[in-house]
Amino acid sequence: MSTVVCTFAELAPNSATRFMVDGVPVAIVRLGDDIYAVGDMCSHADLSLSEGELWCDEKAIECWKHGSRFDLVTGEALTLPATQPIPVFVARVVDGNVEVDVEFEVGKGPSR
Numbered sequence: 001m002s003t004v005v006c007t008f009a010e011l012a013p014n015s016a017t018r019f020m021v022d023g024v025p026v027a028i029v030r031l032g033d034d035i036y037a038v039g040d041m042c043s044h045a046d047l048s049l050s051e052g053e054l055w056c057d058e059k060a061i062e063c064w065k066h067g068s069r070f071d072l073v074t075g076e077a078l079t080l081p082a083t084q085p086i087p088v089f090v091a092r093v094v095d096g097n098v099e100v101d102v103e104f105e106v107g108k109g110p111s112r
């Protein structure tokens, strides 16, 4: 089930924002006019990825603590020390609202 987390206009271009969606920490990332939603927790330790740096051309987000970079499309850990992926959720803009479904992980199916 999709949950409205904010309006698209509330998200600054090329930014990451943390939301709690049905009890799940989610980083909503806006790159230009595109939206991505990933678990807002580094897989190396429990730190918020939305506080890290965005790599816009690579569509990646970097953990501020030890520098692991994660692919926003696949969730794959691109650089060490993290080796495990992060969850990627379905996100879309409907009538100006950003909707996320945390019960369905991209590439994996139902998450609960």
Ligand code: FES
Pocket (backbone or CB within 6 Å): 042, 043, 044, 045, 046, 047, 063, 064, 065, 066, 067, 068, 080, 081, 082
């Ligand atoms: S906590 Fe994120 S790379 Fe170590």
